[in-house]
Amino acid sequence: MPQLTDEKIIWMEEKARDIRISIIEMLVEAGSGHTAGPLGMADIFTVLYFHILKHDPTNPMWEDRDRLILSNGHICPALYATMAHSGYLKLEELKTLRQFGSRLQGHPHREFLSFIETSSGPLGLGLSQTIGMCLADKMDNGKFSGKQFYCLMSDGELQEGNVWEAMMLASKERLQNLTVIIDRNNIQIEGFTEDIMPLEPLKEKWQSFNWDVRTIDGHNFQEIVSAIGEAQAVFAKPSVIIANTIAGKGVSFMEINYKWHGKPPTKEEGERAITELKLT
Amino acid sequence: MLNNELKLNTKLFNEDVEQIPIRQGFGEGLVIAGDENKNVIGLCADLNESTKMNLFAEKYPERFIQVGVAEQNLATVASGMAAMGKIPFISSYAMFSPGRNWEQIRTTIAYNDRPVKIIGSHAGISVGPDGGTHQAIEDIAIMRVLPNMIVLSPCDAIEAKKATIATAKIDKPVYIRLLREKTPIITTEETPFEIGKAKVFFAPPMKAQVGIIATGALVYNAILAAQRFAQKGISVKVLNIASIRPLDFEAIINLAKESGALVSVEEHQIVGGLGSAIAEVLVQNYPVPMELIGVHDKFGQSGTPEELIEHYGMSVSHIERAVEKVIERKN
Numbered sequence: 038m039p040q041l042t043d044e045k046i047i048w049m050e051e052k053a054r055d056i057r058i059s060i061i062e063m064l065v066e067a068g069s070g071h072t073a074g075p076l077g078m079a080d081i082f083t084v085l086y087f088h089i090l091k092h093d094p095t096n097p098m099w100e101d102r103d104r105l106i107l108s109n110g111h112i113c114p115a116l117y118a119t120m121a122h123s124g125y126l127k128l129e130e131l132k133t134l135r136q137f138g139s140r141l142q143g144h145p146h147r148e149f150l151s152f153i154e155t156s157s158g159p160l161g162l163g164l165s166q167t168i169g170m171c172l173a174d175k176m177d178n179g180k181f182s183g184k185q186f187y188c189l190m191s192d193g194e195l196q197e198g199n200v201w202e203a204m205m206l207a208s209k210e211r212l213q214n215l216t217v218i219i220d221r222n223n224i225q226i227e228g229f230t231e232d233i234m235p236l237e238p239l240k241e242k243w244q245s246f247n248w249d250v251r252t253i254d255g256h257n258f259q260e261i262v263s264a265i266g267e268a269q270a271v272f273a274k275p276s277v278i279i280a281n282t283i284a285g286k287g288v289s290f291m292e293i294n295y296k297w298h299g300k301p302p303t304k305e306e307g308e309r310a311i312t313e314l315k316l317t
Numbered sequence: 318m319l320n321n322e323l324k325l326n327t328k329l330f331n332e333d334v335e336q337i338p339i340r341q342g343f344g345e346g347l348v349i350a351g352d353e354n355k356n357v358i359g360l361c362a363d364l365n366e367s368t369k370m371n372l373f374a375e376k377y378p379e380r381f382i383q384v385g386v387a388e389q390n391l392a393t394v395a396s397g398m399a400a401m402g403k404i405p406f407i408s409s410y411a412m413f414s415p416g417r418n419w420e421q422i423r424t425t426i427a428y429n430d431r432p433v434k435i436i437g438s439h440a441g442i443s444v445g446p447d448g449g450t451h452q453a454i455e456d457i458a459i460m461r462v463l464p465n466m467i468v469l470s471p472c473d474a475i476e477a478k479k480a481t482i483a484t485a486k487i488d489k490p491v492y493i494r495l496l497r498e499k500t501p502i503i504t505t506e507e508t509p510f511e512i513g514k515a516k517v518f519f520a521p522p523m524k525a526q527v528g529i530i531a532t533g534a535l536v537y538n539a540i541l542a543a544q545r546f547a548q549k550g551i552s553v554k555v556l557n558i559a560s561i562r563p564l565d566f567e568a569i570i571n572l573a574k575e576s577g578a579l580v581s582v583e584e585h586q587i588v589g590g591l592g593s594a595i596a597e598v599l600v601q602n603y604p605v606p607m608e609l610i611g612v613h614d615k616f617g618q619s620g621t622p623e624e625l626i627e628h629y630g631m632s633v634s635h636i637e638r639a640v641e642k643v644i645e646r647k648n
Binding site for chain 1: 385393394398400405430
């Protein structure tokens, strides 16, 4: 991974802001979709696509690419917008989100957008698919290859039982090139996670499943990069990064308000949001 | 009156007809598929020996993954492995895979169109003493409704072996339904097998008055029933359906046209299974009177396979009565 300079951080901050503006624009146009999660994860997506991932937007199916699996598919506006800003899609295509015939389905579907790693939306399924990819790669090479496998998850989806089955298998198989990043924004569709179904003590839960765990500020570029670097250096264990994020980050009237989990801004709200983002 | 062209087991009507569990055929077939292609791999949810995946796991331990009692993980991990070019076979009891993990199969295997092969062993009511919790009689219904999915239900161990080998060669998701108990060997190594094709196994030399369309081990009961009618001078043909999806429309319609009356036979709920699939074909193409043999809106219970097949109405005499009834309806 390249050196993280101050200039690069400033450049990525601007990129993340542009991605947030794209997210707002596409949701206003779509008239439905999820707002809080994509805004909250925009910084992590930016770091992954513009600093961490070994990938090639001009050759999306490059065999040796790192794999990034979005488990909580409902935050796909962040995925689509970041991929567009990386060169996988034209920016204009973002406006087709959720429309009939669009490649940008309401939840990602690989039959429509062939170069995403999997379809997702129903929660709790991404981690085990990432584990499967890791295992297949290890089987092919007889050892861990240079590829890294990333799975992005929401905190709410940790309530799905399938996740805990997957956690057991990853540590059993000592998948050291697997890194999970949890969007710990504390909200889910009907309220705060700790009211709906408490996840804490979250760090200790993963540790007890024999994972390497670190907790970071999910909006601090330096911390995101360092944590991923450290996670990759861990031997014989999978890693999880609990990224504390602010749902709706960057738009004052959306931040930490679970009501923005599953609804889009109106045209007027979108304009206000974009004005705010442009000031940052 | 077995169809000679198909080179079926000529000792089928003997008292001591050879009997082998259908799942055994899968186990042997998977080893052959594994010999032929190094990308064939196995995953199991703690039922390796029961599902006969142990034959593969012992020969290719480096290509086998034990996920523990976690069928949801079984399906989703396999989807990820298929994304990297593997041809994963996943095995458990049908009640748990595809029973418990249906949504995982829908989203990550069928919707993604990943070539994972789902092996549901111990299907049907004949799993016996374990009781109703373990008797999957809904699996055909929940799998044949999925786009992209191929659904196979072999009639004996030899057909199961061929189905397994054929399945490894197609880039599609597949469900194969297996039974636990020893059942009669109906086919031979020489009998042709093709996904999507149904074959007439039993055909008296005159025009059929009734066609029986059967799947799984009950094809044997269907043939015995047809044989009894043949001895009474009544012509009943038996069509074996190993491929429930894709379904051989042409063979079904031809049999309906020839006989004018059909009976479906399956070890499954009559709702949503083979009988329903045939009825869907008939109403849209060539409606004829039809009777459905299978479990009628009930859960199973403990008992011997024979007791349960009798109690739930799938014995040879039940099939005979259904044939008589459908002849009456036709006339």
